[in-house]
Amino acid sequence: MAFGKGHHLHLIDGSAFIFRAYHALPPLTRKSDGLPVGAVSGFCNMLQRYVEGNAGGDVTHVAVIFDKGSHTFRNDLYDQYKANREAMPEDLRPQIPLTRTATEAFNIACKEMEGFEADDIIATLACQAREAGGRCTIISSDKDLMQLVGGGVEMLDAMKNKTIDVDGVFEKFGVGPDRVVDVQALAGDSVDNVPGAPGIGIKTAALLINEYGSLEELLDRAGEIKQPKRRQTLIEHRAQIELSKRLVQLDCDMELDFTIEDLEVRDPEPETLLGFLAEMEFRTLTKRISGALGVEAPAVPEPAATTASPEAEEHPPLSASEHVTIRDAETLQSWIDAIHARGVVAVDTETTGLNEMRADLVGVSLCVDPGRAAYLPLAHKDGGGADDLFGGEAKLAEGQLDFETALGMLKPVLEDPAVLKIGQNMKYDAKILARNGITVAPIDDTMLLSYALHAGLHGHGMDALSERYLDHTPIPIKTLLGTGKSAITFDFVPIEEATKYAAEDAEITLRLWQRLKPRLHLAQVTRVYEWMERPMVPVLAEMEMRGIKVDRDTLSRMSNAFAQKMAGLEAEIHELAGESFNVGSPAQLGEILFEKMGFEGGKTGKSGKYSTPADVLEDLATEHDLPRRVLDWRQLSKLKSTYTDALQDHINPETGRVHTSYSIAGANTGRLASTDPNLQNIPVRSEEGRRIREAFVAEPGHVLVSLDYSQIELRILAHIAGIDALKTAFRDGLDIHAMTASEMFDVPLDEMTPEVRRQAKAINFGVIYGISGFGLARNLRIPRAEAQAFIDTYFERFPGIRAYMDDTVAFAKEHKYVQTLFGRKIHTPEIGAKGPQAGFAKRAAINAPIQGTAADIIRRAMVRMPAAIADLPARMLLQVHDELIFEVEEDAVDRVIPAVRQVMEGAAAPVVHLDVPLTVDAGQGRSWAEAH
DNA sequence: AATATCACG
DNA sequence: GACGTACGTGATATTT
Numbered sequence: 001m002a003f004g005k006g007h008h009l010h011l012i013d014g015s016a017f018i019f020r021a022y023h024a025l026p027p028l029t030r031k032s033d034g035l036p037v038g039a040v041s042g043f044c045n046m047l048q049r050y051v052e053g054n055a056g057g058d059v060t061h062v063a064v065i066f067d068k069g070s071h072t073f074r075n076d077l078y079d080q081y082k083a084n085r086e087a088m089p090e091d092l093r094p095q096i097p098l099t100r101t102a103t104e105a106f107n108i109a110c111k112e113m114e115g116f117e118a119d120d121i122i123a124t125l126a127c128q129a130r131e132a133g134g135r136c137t138i139i140s141s142d143k144d145l146m147q148l149v150g151g152g153v154e155m156l157d158a159m160k161n162k163t164i165d166v167d168g169v170f171e172k173f174g175v176g177p178d179r180v181v182d183v184q185a186l187a188g189d190s191v192d193n194v195p196g197a198p199g200i201g202i203k204t205a206a207l208l209i210n211e212y213g214s215l216e217e218l219l220d221r222a223g224e225i226k227q228p229k230r231r232q233t234l235i236e237h238r239a240q241i242e243l244s245k246r247l248v249q250l251d252c253d254m255e256l257d258f259t260i261e262d263l264e265v266r267d268p269e270p271e272t273l274l275g276f277l278a279e280m281e282f283r284t285l286t287k288r289i290s291g292a293l294g295v296e297a298p299a300v301p302e303p304a305a306t307t308a309s310p311e312a313e314e315h316p317p318l319s320a321s322e323h324v325t326i327r328d329a330e331t332l333q334s335w336i337d338a339i340h341a342r343g344v345v346a347v348d349t350e351t352t353g354l355n356e357m358r359a360d361l362v363g364v365s366l367c368v369d370p371g372r373a374a375y376l377p378l379a380h381k382d383g384g385g386a387d388d389l390f391g392g393e394a395k396l397a398e399g400q401l402d403f404e405t406a407l408g409m410l411k412p413v414l415e416d417p418a419v420l421k422i423g424q425n426m427k428y429d430a431k432i433l434a435r436n437g438i439t440v441a442p443i444d445d446t447m448l449l450s451y452a453l454h455a456g457l458h459g460h461g462m463d464a465l466s467e468r469y470l471d472h473t474p475i476p477i478k479t480l481l482g483t484g485k486s487a488i489t490f491d492f493v494p495i496e497e498a499t500k501y502a503a504e505d506a507e508i509t510l511r512l513w514q515r516l517k518p519r520l521h522l523a524q525v526t527r528v529y530e531w532m533e534r535p536m537v538p539v540l541a542e543m544e545m546r547g548i549k550v551d552r553d554t555l556s557r558m559s560n561a562f563a564q565k566m567a568g569l570e571a572e573i574h575e576l577a578g579e580s581f582n583v584g585s586p587a588q589l590g591e592i593l594f595e596k597m598g599f600e601g602g603k604t605g606k607s608g609k610y611s612t613p614a615d616v617l618e619d620l621a622t623e624h625d626l627p628r629r630v631l632d633w634r635q636l637s638k639l640k641s642t643y644t645d646a647l648q649d650h651i652n653p654e655t656g657r658v659h660t661s662y663s664i665a666g667a668n669t670g671r672l673a674s675t676d677p678n679l680q681n682i683p684v685r686s687e688e689g690r691r692i693r694e695a696f697v698a699e700p701g702h703v704l705v706s707l708d709y710s711q712i713e714l715r716i717l718a719h720i721a722g723i724d725a726l727k728t729a730f731r732d733g734l735d736i737h738a739m740t741a742s743e744m745f746d747v748p749l750d751e752m753t754p755e756v757r758r759q760a761k762a763i764n765f766g767v768i769y770g771i772s773g774f775g776l777a778r779n780l781r782i783p784r785a786e787a788q789a790f791i792d793t794y795f796e797r798f799p800g801i802r803a804y805m806d807d808t809v810a811f812a813k814e815h816k817y818v819q820t821l822f823g824r825k826i827h828t829p830e831i832g833a834k835g836p837q838a839g840f841a842k843r844a845a846i847n848a849p850i851q852g853t854a855a856d857i858i859r860r861a862m863v864r865m866p867a868a869i870a871d872l873p874a875r876m877l878l879q880v881h882d883e884l885i886f887e888v889e890e891d892a893v894d895r896v897i898p899a900v901r902q903v904m905e906g907a908a909a910p911v912v913h914l915d916v917p918l919t920v921d922a923g924q925g926r927s928w929a930e931a932h
Numbered sequence: 933a934a935t936a937t938c939a940c941g
Numbered sequence: 942g943a944c945g946t947a948c949g950t951g952a953t954a955t956t957t
Binding site (some may be wrong): 582584585586587588607609637638641642646666667668669671672673674675676677678680681713765766768769770771772773774775776778779835836839840843844846847848850851855881 | 944945946947948949950951952953954955956957
C-alpha cells in the first residue's frame with residue numbers, strides 16, 4: 001500500500017545516536033577479544049528504548065539514516081566545509097559498521113548513500129512524506145534539520161523527549177521553518193565551519209530576515225540598512241553569505257534507490273536480533289530483549305575465569321591459523337572488502353632490509369580476524385641467494401600480482417580515514433609505504449601500546465610481546481634468511497615460506513592489539529598513548545625521511561687530519577712505553593701501565609683485566625706523559641671511528657643526507673633514542689669534537705635553527721618538589737647555579753667565584769640523578785665526607801627536595817611504578833630489591849619523573865609543531881632531548897623562531913600548569929656548530 | 933655475545 | 942657495618 005494519509009514515518013538520525021552513545025558510555029570492550037563495543041551497546045540500548053516507547057503507537061514506517069563517505073557535494077562548494085571537525089576517536093571507528101549491523105538486527109531499515117549526508121536523505125524522505133499527506137517525525141536534535149518542520153513534519157529530541165514543531169523552531173531561530181536557512185546563512189555555524197556573515201548571530205539574523213522577508217530581499221536592499229557596520233558586512237560578504245545558504249540548504253530532491261514503502265515497520269526476528277546481541281556479548285540487553293520478545297535468551301559466553309587467557313579460549317591457537325597467499329586481483333579485492341567491512345586491519349610489510357630509507361618493499365601481510373591471515377607477495381625473486389656474482393639480474397618469481405597494480409588497489413584502504421591500520425612498530429611500515437606513495441593513516445601501534453602500558457617492565461618487540469601475551473614464539477626470521485655471510489634478503493625467500501612467516505606476524509599484531517588496547521583505560525594511560533605516543537609516528541617518520549644534510553668533504557678532511565695526529569701520538573706512546581702495543585686495547589694498556597710501568601691503583605673489572613677509563617688516566621697524567629697521550633689518542637680515535645668515518649657511510653646516496661631513526665619506545669623514561677646513526681650524541685663538549693658539527697649544514701638559501709629548553713629538568717624539579725627559592729629564581733631569570741651556591745655557602749651573588757658555582761651546579765645535577773655522597777665526591781674530585789657535607793647543607797636549605805626523593809621512593813615501593821606530570825608511568829620492578837640494585841632502583845625512580853616529564857613536554861611540542869609551522873618554509877629535522885633543530889629558508893628565520901618558541905614554551909599547557917616558566921634559547925647558522 | 937670506553941642530554 | 946652507586950641512551954673496537 002502506498003504511503004499517504006494516516007501513515008506516520010519515523011526517521012532516526014543514526015550518526016547522532018552513535019555519537020551520543022559513544023560519549024555517554026565508558027569505553028566498554030568485548031570481553032572475549034577486546035573489541036571496543038561501548039558505542040554499539042549504547043546504540044542498541046537507544047534503539048530498544050525507542051522500540052519499546054513506540055509499541056502500540058501510530059508509527060507505520062521507520063528508518064535509521066546514516067552518513068556515508070566523507071566527501072559530499074558541499075565539499076565541492078566549499079573545501080572548508082566541516083574542515084574543523086575533530087577526527088573520529090580511534091576506538092569508535094571499528095564500531096561504525098557494527099551499528100549498521102545492529103540496525104538490521106532490529107529489523108529496522110538502514111539507509112545511506114555515498115556522497116550524501118544523512119540530513120539530505122532525511123530531507124528528501126520528509127518532503128516525500130509531506131507531499132503524500134502523511135506524517136513524519138525526525139528523531140534528532142540537530143538544528144540543521146529544523147528547516148524541514150511543518151506540514152506534518154516534526155522533530156523529536158529523544159534525549160529530552162521534547163517535540164519540536166513550528167513553535168519550537170520559532171523559539172530557536174526567531175523565524176519560521178521556511179526562513180531557517182536564511183538565518184543560518186547569515187549566522188553561520190562554527191561546528192560545520194559554515195562562514196556566514198561576520199559579526200552576525202542568530203538574533204540579528206532573525207531580526208533582519210523578519211524585517212526584509214527573505215535573505216534575497218535583504219541582500220538586494222542591503223544598502224538601506226541604517227547601521228553602517230552591518231550594512232557594510234552584508235554588502236562585502238554577499239558571496240560568502242550566499243555560499244553559506246547553499247551549504248545549509250538541505251536537498252529535498254535526492255534520487256533515492258528505495259521508496260518510503262520500503263520502510264514499513266517490521267517486527268524483529270528474535271533469532272537474528274538475539275544472535276547479534278549475544279555475539280556482541282551484551283548480557284543485560286540480551287536478557288531484557290528476550291524477555292520483551294517472549295523467547296528464551298541465547299547463551300552468552302561468561303567472562304573467562306581470571307586465571308585463564310581469553311585469547312586461548314576464544315581463538316584457536318596461532319599454529320592452526322590459515323595462511324593465504326594473495327596471487328590474483330580477485331583474492332586481493334575480497335580481502336580489501338573484508339577490511340572495509342571490519343574497519344580494522346593489522347598490516348605488516350616485508351622488505352629487503354632493516355633501514356627504512358634503503359630497504360625495498362617485498363610484500364605486505366594483512367589480518368582482519370584471528371584465525372586467518374594473508375600475505376601479498378610483490379617483489380619475490382627466483383634463485384637461492386643474492387644476485388649472482390656476474391651481474392645477472394634475478395628474475396621475478398611467478399605467481400605475484402603486478403607491483404603497481406596491487407599497491408594501487410591497497411592504497412585507498414590504507415589511506416581510508418575510516419579504516420584503522422594496526423602495526424607493530426608502525427613507523428617502519430609507514431616509511432616503507434610512504435616511499436611507495438602511500439600515506440598510511442590512521443594507525444595504531446602495538447609496540448607503543450605496550451610501551452604506554454608497561455615501560456620498565458619488559459621489552460616491546462614483537463617476539464617478547466607474543467610470548468608474553470599469546471604464549472606463542474613467532475617464527476624466527478633467521479630460519480628464513482640464515483645468518484652471517486650466507487644470509488639472504490627477504491625477496492629471495494620462497495613465497496610459500498614467506499607467507500607463513502609474514503601472515504603470522506600480521507595475525508600476532510592483530511591479536512596483540514585486541515589484548516592491549518582495552519588495557520589503556522584500565523591503566524589510565526589512554527592520554528599518554530593518544531597524545532604522546534601515537535601522534536609521534538607521523539611526525540618522526542617525516543623528520544627521518546627528510547634527514548639532515550651532511551658534508552662529506554668536511555668529514556673526510558677531518559678524518560685525514562685525525563689519522564695523522566693519531567699516528568704521531570701512537571709513535572710517542574710506543575716510545576714512552578718502550579714497546580709496541582695496541583693502544584686501543586684497554587687490556588694491553590693496563591698491563592703496560594700497572595705492571596710494566598708500575599703505576600698504583602690498577603683496578604680490575606669483571607673480566608679480571610685492568611680498567612683504564614678516562615678519569616683513571618687523568619689522575620695518572622700528573623705523573624707521566626704517557627696517559628695524557630693515550631687520552632688524546634682515544635679522543636681522536638672516538639671522533640674518527642664513530643663520527644668522521646662512520647657518518648660518511650650514513651649519507652644516503654639518493655638524498656645526500658643522513659637519515660637517523662628514532663626509537664619511540666626505546667628509553668623507559670619517555671625519551672627518544674636515535675639510531676643508525678645516533679644523531680643525539682654528536683660531540684659538542686670538547687672544542688675538537690664540536691667541529692664535527694660543522695659538517696651538518698643547511699641547503700643553499702637555508703640555515704639551521706636550533707632551539708633548546710633552558711634548564712628544563714631543574715625547572716621541573718622546582719615545580720614537582722615545590723621549592724619556592726628555585727621557582728622564584730627561575731621566574732626572575734636568575735643564574736640558577738649561582739643562586740644555589742649563594743644559598744648554600746652564604747656567598748653574595750656579586751662575590752660568586754666560578755669554582756663555587758661549579759660545585760653548586762654539580763649538586764643541582766646530582767639531585768636530578770638521585771644524589772649520593774659517593775657520586776658527588778667522584779664528580780667533584782673531593783673527599784667523600786666533604787661531598788656528604790654539601791648534600792646535607794643542600795637538604796637543610798631545600799628540605800622539599802629531600803621530601804620529593806623520599807615520597808617518590810615510597811610511591812614506587814607501593815605502586816611499583818612512578819609517574820610523570822602527564823601521567824606517563826615508568827615501572828620500577830626492582831625497587832624492592834635488596835643489595836646494590838636497591839640503590840640503582842631508587843635513583844632511577846627519583847630521576848624518572850623529572851627526565852620523563854621533560855620528555856613528555858618536548859613530545860607535546862613536536863606533535864604540535866607541524867601545524868604551527870605549516871605555512872612557514874621550515875622543516876623540523878632533529879630532536880636531541882631538550883633541543884629541536886630546523887632547516888629554514890634564510891629570510892623566514894625571524895618568523896620561524898617565535899612560532900617554534902611559542903609552541904615549545906607552551907607545550908605543557910593546558911594539561912599541566914607549571915609554577916615556573918619554560919624558556920627556550922635559539923641560535924642559527926649555516927651549520928649546526930653555528931646554530932647551537 | 934660480552935665488555936670497556938666514551939659521545940650526548 | 943659493608944656493600945658500591947650519580948640518571949638516561951647508542952656506537953665502536955677489542956676480546957671471548
